[in-house]
Amino acid sequence: MPALIDDPSVPAPWKRVKDEATGYEYYWNVETQETTYDKPTTESVAAAARAAEGDGTFDDIGRAEYAHGGNLTYDASQKVVTFDAAPPEARILEYRKKHEISVTGGGCPPPFLTFEEAQYPPDIMGEIQRAGFTAPTPIQAQCWPIAMAGRDIVGVAKTGSGKTCGYLLPGLMHIRARNNDARAGPTVLVLAPTRELAVQIKEESDKFGYASGIRNTCLYGGAPKGPQLRDLRSGCAVVIATPGRLNDMIESNLVSMHQVTYLVLDEADRMLDMGFEPQIRRIIARCP
Structure with a gap:
């Protein structure tokens, strides 16, 4: 449920929402x-x-910066607005500069500046539209093309930046492409340090996976194994888990990692700080 946040620095008619x-x-x-x-x-x-009024206040022939590079030009005498797109390379550099995106690694693909560039299927696009999102967040824009190219990523961004969808939506596309039997084990594995974060990730997976018929389950300690095992036996293409509970289930031969080809370590630094490295290494050793 969205909640309005009182922020006097936000000009009307805009509101800050969480x-x-x-x-x-x-x-x-x-x-x-x-x-x-x-x-x-x-x-x-x-x-x-001023642009909406079209009253020539762009200094007769004035310019306004376009979000993805290039210029909007307003000719007051003709009352015509034209857009001169910047070259693709310039748009990419301008976007990264504007959103403070730093990229290392060879041959990094350009960011997806719109949802349409990601070519998500109608069911996922429908959920995106229902959520009211108009454009990818910066980390989504840059991570999606890398993940969809099958490359490894280390992504760093602040809380609330859209990191979960940054890896989750390409994961759903990966599941479609692999078309594995979910009853034989997951294709996408997400490891998280705490039960609370794992549950939050599951909620996002529920939202975007439901329309696609992609099931998930959440495995964490401090809860009965029975419902979690029932989910696994029914077939879950996505498994979200804390390392301890998942490692326990693997060693008990209750779940197989042999189909996992898309692995996410959410808040990896925190998991290492919490001492989960041995469990994570054992889990990864079971993946192809």
């Missing part, structure tokens, strides 16, 4: 129903109002 289910924060225009992850400013609101 999705309590995911922890994501974004900004909502109460007049146009538009949403964005970029904080609106007084200047951006004024520029948008």
Whole structure:
């Protein structure tokens, strides 16, 4: 359930909103129903109002920065707005600079600046639209093309930046491509340090996997194994787990990792700090 946050620094008609289910924060225009992850400013609101009015206040022939690079040009005498797109390379550099994205590694693919570029199927796009998201967050934009290319990623971003969907949605696409029998074991494995984080990840997996018919289960200690085992036997393409409980189930031959080809370590640094490295190594050793 989205909750409004009182933030006097956000100019009207925008409101700061927090999705309590995911922890994501974004900004909502109460007049146009538009949403964005970029904080609106007084200047951006004024520029948008001038552009909407088309009154020539862009200095007769003025320019406004376009979010992905290039310029909007308003000709007051002709009352025409044109857009001159920046070269693709320039757009990529401008996007990364604007969102403070630093990339290391050879041959990194460019970010997906729109959901359409990711080519998600209609069921996933439907969930994205129902959530009110208008564009990928920066970590999603850059991680998606890398994950979809089958490459390894180490992604670092602050809480509420959309990291979960940054790895989850490509994981769902990977499951479709592999088309494994989920009753023989998961294709996607997500390890998390705590029960609380694992449950949050499951909620996102429920949201985006339900329409696709992709089932998941959450394995963590301090809860009965019975319901978790029933889920596994019914077939779960996605397993979200804490290392201790999963390692226990593997060693008891209750779950197989032989189909896992998409592995995520969520908050990996925290898991190492908590002493989970031996369990993680044993789990990874069971994966192909």
